[in-house]
Amino acid sequence: MIENMPSFSRLVSEFNRLPGIGYKTATRLAYHILKSPTEIVENMAQSLVDVKEYVGQCTQCFSYTEGSVLCRVCSDDHRDKHVLCVVEDPWDIITMENSGIFRGQYHVLHGVISPLDGISPKDLKIDELMSRVELSRQSEATEIKELIFALDADLEGDTTILYLAKLLKDKGVSVTRIAHGVPVGGDIDYVDHRTLGRALENRVNI
Ligand SMILES: [Zn+2]
Known part of the structure; x- marks a missing residue:
């Protein structure tokens, strides 16, 4: 079934890249996203982009x-x-x-x-x-x-x-x-x- 849903299987692979997330959990998370309201998913996607854009390393201690x-x-x-x-x-x-x-x-x-x-x-x-x-x-x-x-x-x-x-x-x-x-x-x-x-x-x- 997943094979016929390229967007879904791509999402599963992305979750699967995360530390401690195996294929089974990745699939469960992807289903959860699919069932969630669009607005919640959009907020989540935006927060992923924002954290990369706004959080940087301290120029002195590198935290x-x-x-x-x-x-x-x-x-x-x-x-x-x-x-x-x-x-x-x-x-x-x-x-x-x-x-x-x-x-x-x-x-x-x-x-x-x-x-x-x-x-x-x-x-x-x-x-x-x-x-x-x-x-x-x-x-x-x-x-x-x-x-x-x-x-x-x-x-x-x-x-x-x-x-x-x-x-x-x-x-x-x-x-x-x-x-x-x-x-x-x-x-x-x-x-x-x-x-x-x-x-x-x-x-x-x-
Ligand atoms: Zn610092």
């Missing part, structure tokens, strides 16, 4: 921002500019912010080094991080003195931290990583706030 070049954290004067928390994805910032314990700023790498997936340092916001550290030294008020790595405790996370620690050697920046509580192979998205807070307090030098 997402809408309506301004700097994100909410980067444009907040009350944040501690001397401490930078390095994360893999913008979503990790939400986890850190919810823990309520961190008052510094962030830097989003947009991935971690993973030779198996073909992700090398040049694919990440590493040059940008190095320039940011360098640039911060122009004034004592903005100097970045500590980088805290809050990456997942797996092979890729460890490789990325070691690579960056090497680059940052002799730069006069203290390099630490969040500690206890994040289980080996653990994803920081799934760590509860109190555990994450403790992991941050008990961070260790690299």
Whole structure:
């Protein structure tokens, strides 16, 4: 039946591209769209277009921002500019912010080094991080003195931290990583706030 409905099967393939959506779920979602009122579907389509048009990356930390070049954290004067928390994805910032314990700023790498997936340092916001550290030294008020790595405790996370620690050697920046509580192979998205807070307090030098 689907074969005779090219628009429908195209919609199924589009849903099927999404992470965690298999063919069966994609088909169910496509049926749901087909049954929904036109107005609702038009709003949904417009919101897909809008999110690509209006949401961009913060020019300083590379998190997402809408309506301004700097994100909410980067444009907040009350944040501690001397401490930078390095994360893999913008979503990790939400986890850190919810823990309520961190008052510094962030830097989003947009991935971690993973030779198996073909992700090398040049694919990440590493040059940008190095320039940011360098640039911060122009004034004592903005100097970045500590980088805290809050990456997942797996092979890729460890490789990325070691690579960056090497680059940052002799730069006069203290390099630490969040500690206890994040289980080996653990994803920081799934760590509860109190555990994450403790992991941050008990961070260790690299
Ligand atoms: Zn920012």
